[in-house]
Every structure is written in C-alpha cells, then in structure tokens.
Amino acid sequence: xxxxxxxxxxxxxxxxxxxxxxxxxxxxxxxxxxxxxxxxxxxxxxxxxxxxxxxxxxxxxxxxxxxxxxxxxxxxxxxxxxxxxxxxxxxxxxxxxxxxxxxxxxxxxxxxxxxxxxxxxxxxxxxxxxxxxxxxxxxxxxxxxxxxxxxxxxxxxxxxxxxxxxxxxxxxxxxxxxxxxxxxxxxxxxxxxxxxxxxxxxxxxxxxxxxxxxxxxxxxxxxxxxxxxxxxxxxxxxxxxxxxxxxxxxxxxxxxxxxxxxxxxxxxxxxxxxxxxxxxxxxxxxxxxxxxxxxxxxxxxxxxxxxxxxxxxxxxxxxxxxxxxxxxxxxxxxxxxxxxxxxxxxxxxxxxxxxxxxxxxxxxxxxxxxxxxxxxxxxxxxxxxxxxxxxxxxxxxxxxxxxxxxxxxxxxxxxxxxxxxxxxxxxxxxxxxxxxxxxxxxxxxxxxxxxxxxxxxxxxxxxxxxxxxxxxxxxxxxxxxxxxxxxxxxxxxxxxxxxxxxxxxxxxxxxxxxxxxxxxxxxxxxxxxxxxxxxxxxxxxxxxxxxxxxxxxxxxxxxxxxxxxxxxxxxxxxxxxxxxxxxxxxxxxxxxxxxxxxxxxxxxxxxxxxxxxxxxxxxxxxxxxxxxxxxxxxxxxxxxxxxxxxxxxxxxxxxxxxxxxxxxxxxxxxxxxxxxxxxxxxxxxxx
Amino acid sequence: xxxxxxxxxxxxxxxxxxxxxxxxxxxxxxxxxxxxxxxxxxxxxxxxxxxxxxxxxxxxxxxxxxxxxxxxxxxxxxxxxxxxxxxxxxxxxxxxxxxxxxxxxxxxxxxxxxxxxxxxxxxxxxxxxxxxxxxxxxxxxxxxxxxxxxxxxxxxxxxxxxxxxxxxxxxxxxxxxxxxxxxxxxx
Numbered sequence: 001x002x003x004x005x006x007x008x009x010x011x012x013x014x015x016x017x018x019x020x021x022x023x024x025x026x027x028x029x030x031x032x033x034x035x036x037x038x039x040x041x042x043x044x045x046x047x048x049x050x051x052x053x054x055x056x057x058x059x060x061x062x063x064x065x066x067x068x069x070x071x072x073x074x075x076x077x078x079x080x081x082x083x084x085x086x087x088x089x090x091x092x093x094x095x096x097x098x099x100x101x102x103x104x105x106x107x108x109x110x111x112x113x114x115x116x117x118x119x120x121x122x123x124x125x126x127x128x129x130x131x132x133x134x135x136x137x138x139x140x141x142x143x144x145x146x147x148x149x150x151x152x153x154x155x156x157x158x159x160x161x162x163x164x165x166x167x168x169x170x171x172x173x174x175x176x177x178x179x180x181x182x183x184x185x186x187x188x189x190x191x192x193x194x195x196x197x198x199x200x201x202x203x204x205x206x207x208x209x210x211x212x213x214x215x216x217x218x219x220x221x222x223x224x225x226x227x228x229x230x231x232x233x234x235x236x237x238x239x240x241x242x243x244x245x246x247x248x249x250x251x252x253x254x255x256x257x258x259x260x261x262x263x264x265x266x267x268x269x270x271x272x273x274x275x276x277x278x279x280x281x282x283x284x285x286x287x288x289x290x291x292x293x294x295x296x297x298x299x300x301x302x303x304x305x306x307x308x309x310x311x312x313x314x315x316x317x318x319x320x321x322x323x324x325x326x327x328x329x330x331x332x333x334x335x336x337x338x339x340x341x342x343x344x345x346x347x348x349x350x351x352x353x354x355x356x357x358x359x360x361x362x363x364x365x366x367x368x369x370x371x372x373x374x375x376x377x378x379x380x381x382x383x384x385x386x387x388x389x390x391x392x393x394x395x396x397x398x399x400x401x402x403x404x405x406x407x408x409x410x411x412x413x414x415x416x417x418x419x420x421x422x423x424x425x426x427x428x429x430x431x432x433x434x435x436x437x438x439x440x441x442x443x444x445x446x447x448x449x450x451x452x453x454x455x456x457x458x459x460x461x462x463x464x465x466x467x468x469x470x471x472x473x474x475x476x477x478x479x480x481x482x483x484x485x486x487x488x489x490x491x492x493x494x495x496x497x498x499x500x501x502x503x504x505x506x507x508x509x510x511x512x513x514x515x516x517x518x519x520x521x522x523x524x525x526x527x528x529x530x531x532x533x534x535x536x537x538x539x540x541x542x543x544x545x546x547x548x549x550x551x552x553x554x555x556x557x558x559x560x561x562x563x564x565x566x567x568x569x570x571x572x573x574x575x576x577x578x579x580x581x582x583x584x585x586x587x588x589x590x591x592x593x594x595x596x597x598x599x600x601x602x603x604x605x606x607x608x609x610x611x612x613x614x615x616x617x618x619x620x621x622x623x624x625x626x627x628x629x630x631x632x633x634x635x636x637x638x639x640x641x642x643x644x645x646x647x648x649x650x651x652x653x654x655x656x657x658x659x660x661x662x663x664x665x666x667x668x669x670x671x672x673x674x675x676x677x678x679x680x681x682x683x684x685x686x687x
Numbered sequence: 688x689x690x691x692x693x694x695x696x697x698x699x700x701x702x703x704x705x706x707x708x709x710x711x712x713x714x715x716x717x718x719x720x721x722x723x724x725x726x727x728x729x730x731x732x733x734x735x736x737x738x739x740x741x742x743x744x745x746x747x748x749x750x751x752x753x754x755x756x757x758x759x760x761x762x763x764x765x766x767x768x769x770x771x772x773x774x775x776x777x778x779x780x781x782x783x784x785x786x787x788x789x790x791x792x793x794x795x796x797x798x799x800x801x802x803x804x805x806x807x808x809x810x811x812x813x814x815x816x817x818x819x820x821x822x823x824x825x826x827x828x829x830x831x832x833x834x835x836x837x838x839x840x841x842x843x844x845x846x847x848x849x850x851x852x853x854x855x856x857x858x859x860x861x862x863x864x865x866x867x868x869x870x871x872x873x874x
C-alpha cells in the first residue's frame with residue numbers, strides 16, 4: 001500500500017549515518033561489543049572500571065583554577081596568570097564583562113542595519129538556519145527555532161512550601177523556593193487546580209469534589225497546557241506550532257497563520273473558571289516563572305522574512321532580501337485580548353538589544369504579565385539571541401542556549417548565557433551575556449548564589465569532561481572553575497545547595513561529587529563516592545542530607561530498576577550513602593521530571609513516580625520516608641485506570657500534600673490517600 | 688532463557704534492527720545521545736528478552752520512543768526532528784539537493800512543524816523505518832485499528848497543512864499532498 005506516498009516520504013527523510021549499513025560497520029561492531037561488555041558479569045564490570053578515583057581535595061591541585069579572564073571590546077585577551085597542567089582548559093575566552101554588552105544600538109536605524117548584516121551573514125540559499133523566514137505562499141509560516149515541542153510535564157524542581165502554603169500543604173517541586181514554575185497541578189491549600197488532556201479542573205480541597213471545569217481543547221496546544229496560580233487567578237500557558245486552529249479562538253479576529261505561537265490565557269477562578277483574556281506572542285514558548293503575582297514568560301522567535309521562489313535556491317538573492325527586510329521582520333509581535341478589546345503590539349526597537357556576538361536569526365523575548373490583568377503587565381524586551389534553558393531566581397532570569405549540534409559541529413560545545421534583572425513588577429532589564437565551554441544538562445545546571453553564577457557543563461568529545469564554572473554575576477566574568485569530573489562520562493544530575501554543589505556523572509558507575517564552591521576563585525572537589533547505578537535527580541533534604549533518584553544497575557550491568565538513595569553529606573569530604581531503596585524491574589527514573597518528585601521535610605515524606613514498560617500497566621508512585629539518616633519504604637500508590645487511558649499511560653505523574661493528605665494525579669483522575677497508611681480517602685475521577 | 692541464548696538473540700536483533708532504531712534516534716537527537724539511547728534500548732531488550740514479541744522491531748521502536756522521551760522529559764524541547772528536517776532541506780547533510788527535493792523537504796519540515804507531536808510520530812514512523820502497520824502500532828502503544836485511524840487523520844492533516852501553506856499545482860510538495868490525500872481516502 002501507498003508505494004507512491006512512501007516514495008515521497010522517503011525523499012523528505014534526512015539521511016543519517018545509521019543508514020549506511022551502520023550495524024555492520026566498525027562503529028556498529030564496536031557498539032555491539034560494548035553491549036556485550038555491559039551484559040557481562042558484575043565482577044567483570046568492576047574489573048573494567050577505568051575511572052580514576054579522586055581522593056578528597058585531589059582535584060584542587062590537579063585541575064584548573066583560572067583567574068578572571070577579561071575580554072575587551074576588540075576581543076583582546078588578558079592572558080590568565082598561572083595555569084597548572086597541560087590538559088587544563090584555557091579559561092573562559094568568551095566571557096565578557098556585562099558592561100560591554102549594554103551597547104544597545106543608538107538608533108532604530110542602527111539596530112536595523114545590525115540585524116540585517118548579522119542575519120545576512122547567516123542566510124543560506126534556502127532561507128535562515130533553523131527554518132526562520134517565511135516562504136512564498138504569502139501568509140506562510142516561520143518555524144521557531146525552539147519550543148515547538150508539546151511535552152506534557154515540564155522542567156524544573158525544588159521542594160517547597162511557599163509563603164502561601166502553610167501547615168501541611170506542599171506545592172509541586174520547583175527549583176527555587178518562591179519562584180513558581182508552570183506545571184499541571186497547583187494548590188494553595190484551599191483548592192487544587194489541574195490541567196490534563198486539555199481540561200482545567202478546580203477541586204475543592206475540603207470536599208474533594210470537582211467544583212469547576214474549563215475545556216481548553218479549542219486552543220491549540222491545550223494537550224500540553226501548564227498553569228500558574230496566584231489567588232483567584234490562573235495563567236494557562238500553551239505552546240503550539242499549529243496556527244490553523246485559531247479560527248475557533250474565543251475572542252478577537254481570526255489570526256493569519258504565522259508560525260509558532262505562545263498563548264497565555266488569563267483564567268478567573270473565583271467562580272466557574274473562565275477565560276478573561278489572553279496574550280498571544282509570536283514565537284515558541286520556552287519557559288515562565290511566577291514571583292509575587294508577576295509572571296515572566298520567555299519566548300523565542302525567528303525573523304519573518306519572505307523568501308520568494310523556493311524552487312530556485314539562491315544565497316545571494318536571499319541575502320539581498322534580508323538586507324532590505326524591514327525592522328518589523330525581526331520585531332517580535334504579540335496580541336493582548338481582554339474580552340472587550342484586542343490590541344496588536346510589536347516590541348519597540350529601543351527595547352531590542354543584542355550581545356556582542358549574535359546571528360540575528362533568533363530573538364529571545366521576555367514578557368511580563370500581571371496574572372490578574374491581561375493589560376496590566378509591563379512591556380516586553382527582546383535580545384537577539386537563541387534560548388533553550390531558563391533559570392530564574394526572584395531577581396534574576398537567565399536564558400541559556402546550546403548551539404545546535406548538527407549545524408555547529410565543534411562550536412556546539414558552548415553555552416551562551418544572557419542575564420535579565422526581573423526585580424519587582426516592571427519591565428525586565430537585559431544585563432549582559434557570557435559564554436562558557438560545554439553544554440548544560442538542564443536548568444539545574446545553573447545557580448546564582450551570593451553574587452556568583454555557577455554553571456555545570458559537560459564538554460563532549462574525544463575526551464569528554466565535566467566542570468563547574470564560577471562567574472561574577474555582575475560582570476558575567478569567569479572567576480574560577482573546577483574541571484575533570486568524571487572524565488569520559490557525562491553529567492546525569494547536578495544540584496547546587498548554597499556553597500556546595502553535588503554532581504553525578506555516569507558511564508558505568510555513579511560517582512557523586514561534592515564540590516566546595518565557598519571560595520568562588522578556588523572551587524574544589526571536597527569529596528566523592530562511587531556507587532553502581534546513577535542518580536538523575538538530586539534533592540537537598542536539609543540537615544546535611546541529599547536524596548538521589550535514579551536507576552539501579554544490576555549485577556549483569558543492566559538497568560535493574562529505580563533506586564532512591566539518601567546521602568549523608570554533612571561532612572563534604574566524606575559523603576556516605578545511609579539509605580537505599582530499590583524497586584527491581586521498575587522503570588522510568590532514567591530522566592525524572594523534577595516536578596514529579598515530592599519531598600516534604602516536616603514529615604520526611606518522599607514520592608517518586610515509577611513507570612512500567614508494559615502496555616497493560618500504568619505507572620505508580622513510590623512512597624518513602626526519610627527519618628534521620630534512614631530511608632524506608634511506605635508503599636506504592638496506584639491510581640485507578642480511567643476509561644480513556646492515553647497511549648503513553650504514565651500513571652501517576654504528580655504528587656503533592658494538601659492539608660496533610662497525599663494527592664496523586666494521573667490523567668484518569670486524582671486520588672487522595674493517607675500518607676502514612678496509603679489508605680484511600682477519595683478518588684476523584686476525571687470524566 | 689540462559690545467558691548464551693539471550694546474547695545470541697541480542698546479536699541477531701542488533702544486526703537486523705540496530706540501523707533502523709539508530710536512524711530513528713539520530714533523526715531526533717544529537718549523535719552522542721543517539722548512541723547512548725541505542726545502548727539503553729538494547730540493554731532493556733536484553734533484560735526482557737524472554738518477554739519480547741517476535742520479531743521485536745515494534746517493541747524496540749516503542750522502547751526507543753520512551754527512552755528518548757525520558758531523556759527529554761524535564762525540558763520543553765521534545766526532540767530535534769524539525770530542526771533536522773529543516774537542515775536537511777537546506778542540503779547540509781547531502782552535498783547538493785535538486786530543487787524539487789529541496790522544495791519537498793522544505794515543505795515537509797514546515798508543515799510537519801504545524802502538526803502535533805503525535806501526528807509527526809505516526810507519519811514518520813510509518814514512512815521512514817520500514818515498520819509494518821502492526822509494528823508501528825506496537826511502537827505507538829496502540830491497537831492496529833487505533834493506529835490506522837491515527838495515520839489516516841495525520842495524513843489528512845498534513846495534506847491540509849500543505850495545501851494551506853500554498854503548495855498547490857504540480858510541484859513536488861503538491862504531488863506529495865495528493866498522495867497523502869489519496870492514501871487517507873483509501874485507508
């Protein structure tokens with residue numbers, strides 16, 4: 001069937017190295033040999049460990065403490081002072097003092113000239129890299145560079161009872177206390193708000209009844225909607241690459257298709273939940289943070305430039321088109337609707353900045369939204385930069401990007417960082433940019449503490465290595481760094497906790513490194529611990545304890561279930577595992593979504609989602625308890641299956657404590673259990 | 688099943704299927720991660736060898752999907768498929784692309800990005816890795832009939848997206864849209 005169709009599909013298929021009879025090639029044979037080694041017996045595995053075990057403090061001498069490297073406007077470098085060892089990376093050649101970067105163009109004309117020149121330099125015969133630009137069918141669509149994914153369940157993590165949650169009510173896990181991250185379940189102790197499968201539900205925490213529902217399925221991207229809640233107001237965040245469904249939107253004129261779109265819906269929760277307004281931004285959704293009722297939303301967009309005659313690729317012609325494109329092609333635009341009126345805006349040119357080096361093919365825009373009022377937010381600002389990772393404190397927002405692997409090759413081993421001041425409720429201020437070697441694992445790879453931005457990166461290559469860089473956050477200048485963690489391995493988890501950092505690298509075994517960052521100029525490895533398996537998420541449990549969630553590696557050196565570890569790190573030079581729970585045969589902890597993890601310090605309650613590879617079984621929540629330095633299993637919670645089990649039925653995806661009871665969310669509904677006995681109080685089915 | 692049997696089985700599976708599973712991963716992530724995930728997939732297959740359906744191709748793809756989703760869980764970005772397609776359209780992976788193929792690839796990248804992740808998956812799984820409908824259904828964790836419905840709808844949506852994007856007439860992308868619609872109507 002469909003031979004002609006398959007022929008077309010085949011022609012559109014990118015050729016990859018695997019297509020060249022890879023399994024029979026030397027590379028394929030090596031990979032198979034590697035598999036056989038992994039299958040071999042544990043004794044064998046232990047014998048093959050090639051890791052250099054690092055005694056406490058050993059790295060301090062062996063590696064890399066670089067002094068500040070300043071780069072002037074012209075790119076002249078001040079050579080760093082002394083540098084020990086031949087293998088030490090050469091400082092941070094691209095780190096720049098922030099002051100150099102605040103060179104907004106003097107005028108809109110200069111801005112346009114700069115954007116044109118930089119974009120033209122990156123224009124190809126087919127348009128812009130990453131798909132930016134629109135094509136000759138008039139209304140065309142521009143592909144955003146990032147943010148087109150619709151993954152239910154998003155980034156982030158951190159324990160947390162916020163100011164508003166008191167007593168025995170938790171939030172879901174955020175990275176930074178008081179800086180709320182969009183998620184699919186929120187509570188303030190009185191009501192629980194969820195958004196799953198395109199439906200927002202309000203549940204009364206006392207009566208455990210659904211008191212309101214709002215069907216969001218008319219909005220594109222609703223299946224992966226996330227929300228932020230503050231008092232009687234919620235903000236629903238939608239990310240969509242599909243502009244064709246806007247005709248059914250609730251307010252305003254039909255939108256022409258323009259490519260990636262990010263939609264924030266303002267929802268009033270005081271009665272039946274209702275949409276009271278929206279902000280629609282051109283570009284792909286990247287992240288949002290809520291601090292004290294003010295939401296900062298980060299969107300990336302590509303210039304919309306019309307390249308005609310797609311049948312006749314021409315770089316020269318396309319560059320000429322870029323050089324004559326109007327400023328509006330780059331200016332991110334957005335629409336605010338409040339039920340009564342709709343207004344269209346563009347980011348004004350004086351609010352568009354750029355780092356010293358940029359491509360012009362992508363812009364990062366930080367929107368400010370007042371969660372209670374669609375028209376109440378300060379104006380957005382844009383920076384000509386790319387972005388894929390966002391980390392924020394109450395005062396600072398960092399957008400980071402790792403260049404695309406396939407187009408940048410060696411240069412992909414870089415992380416670009418852009419800092420914004422988000423203090424208060426006003427317009428953010430772009431403070432500057434920097435770049436550090438290596439790539440980020442996630443937002444948890446970044447941490448701003450005591451005036452220093454710490455960045456944990458992996459540099460992949462023939463000699464893969466990991467390190468942590470200390471940057472003065474005022475100038476974004478490198479002050480010091482420690483390198484050489486887990487050579488040949490990659491970072492699987494990282495967590496900063498005040499002056500300490502914990503890093504897990506993995507290839508065969510799980511070294512947990514404890515880094516002492518007390519002196520930013522001289523970060524060092526304080527201690528380390530070797531275990532089988534690895535952690536993919538680390539959580540500060542307080543009192544010198546760290547919880548690690550990850551994968552157990554069995555005696556045959558194969559994944560053998562989910563493991564949860566309790567580490568005693570009260571003596572950073574001698575970390576120790578004091579608790580260990582393994583669920584053999586369980587899956588799903590290779591990459592834990594931090595939002596799915598729960599730790600409640602007052603009672604030591606821990607929940608971890610457990611998945612199953614079997615299609616007839618849904619995931620569960622493993623409930624544990626931390627008492628002192630011990631970790632014990634309380635049991636497993638399963639939510640009943642609903643009538644409409646989704647394809648990838650993950651089972652329980654979130655847990656939180658509401659008024660002392662454990663609430664577990666799956667797409668089929670919400671269960672309320674006693675966290676000690678796991679006896680069911682209530683089952684709130686989503687129908 | 689003893690260890691020797693399992694190893695022999697794994698060898699056979701690797702020789703028969705590793706190319707296609709790796710291609711799936713290389714279409715969606717960086718080369719290093721693709722290699723890592725391929726290892727993960729086959730290690731899981733090894734651990735569960737006795738339980739796997741025969742032939743295990745659909746299961747291997749289903750597992751590849753899950754390990755990939757797990758790898759990207761916690762990041763908004765799902766995978767790099769669209770970026771890869773766009774690059775492909777620009778001809779960076781082949782040395783030169785004829786204009787017609789270039790147009791087709793450009794059109795596919797643009798319109799596929801407008802579809803849901805589920806639609807993208809069903810369209811590419813079916814066309815790119817030589818999976819039978821039963822294998823594709825297993826990879827997607829649904830019944831064969833549900834798979835047929837999803838494929839039918841995804842093809843219709845892609846055809847409409849192509850048409851709305853202005854690919855009409857007798858260009859490559861328009862012919863592609865026609866083929867999609869033909870299959871959608873037949874199927």
